[in-house]
Amino acid sequence: MAKVGRMKLGSQGMEVSVQGLGCMGMSAFYGPLKPEEDMIKLIHHAVHSGVTFLDTAKFYGPHTNEVLLGKALKGGIREKxxxxxxxxxCLVDGNMEVRGDPAYVRAACEGSLKRLQIDSIDLYYQIRIDTRVPIEITMRELKKLVEEGKIKYIGLSEASAATIRRAHAVHPITAIQLEWSLWTRDVEEEIVPTCRELGIGIVAYSPLGRGFFTSGPKMVETIANNDYRKHIPRFQGENLEHNKIMFERVNEMATKKGCTPGQLALAWVHHQGSDVCPIPGTTKIGNFDQNIGALSVKLTPEEMAELESIASAEAVKGDRYGSGDYGVYLDGFRHSTLVFLDI
Known part of the structure; x- marks a missing residue:
């Protein structure tokens, strides 16, 4: 198995494994619930393999993913x-809503600490931006939590460049979490350069296109009916037929390289820079081990250029979220009955 190195995430002193583990699918959104015992074994396997950067959220479950991590981190694992x-x-009358007011920030932090059974959170993100509350107000409360030792570093997820700058002026941001993969590259235009200018680390979620670059179009046929990916436009009808072409080209290139298409897609994210940490998620130890194998895939400038030509803007069709799903876009949350967007 490839050796998992370490990296500096941002310029505030945080250090993490060069690849993380997204834990969302262990508890939510991706079909039936997975056996808790198996998920704890997977988490322990990841940590023992050197993947020590674990990603969860209050929303995953909701709450149950944090509870799972709390159980998994017992017995000396937390320190590693x-x-x-x-x-x-949060849910308001059955609808999802984003909140960034100080009282909610503090209450949410206290709740996460309790569920995770820890004294301090290493990296605390605002998952989406509440456009009704100035980001400076949210950040001031987060700054207080840092001063109190309840969180160590602050992050934002799916924030616009302007919001990142305003937030960073109140307290240094350590990391921005964003979707970045061969078929989601819009962040390269403005968000990534802003992070690099300010010395902010980049955490790439869904680097495998929610499994598309691992299994290709056949994935849609095998996932459960209650898997929310069934509703993503990119996985439906003509869009899927069009996107299949991209997968086939990536697969051809992977075969020549002697790796899987998923490893090739993940390696492409790793090659974006030493400030980028992808956090592919999985619920299977075998898939986890394959993801670690991406660290051994080296790409030449010519191969990077070839992949980027395959992954051009016109190469993918369909939105990355459905209109009624947990729709996420810069500076906001899109729901079928609720829209807070500031793009």
């Missing part, structure tokens, strides 16, 4: 990991 969780989402 860098734990990231998120706040900012």
């Amino acid at each position: 990991v860098e734990l990231a969780t998120k706040f900012g989402d």
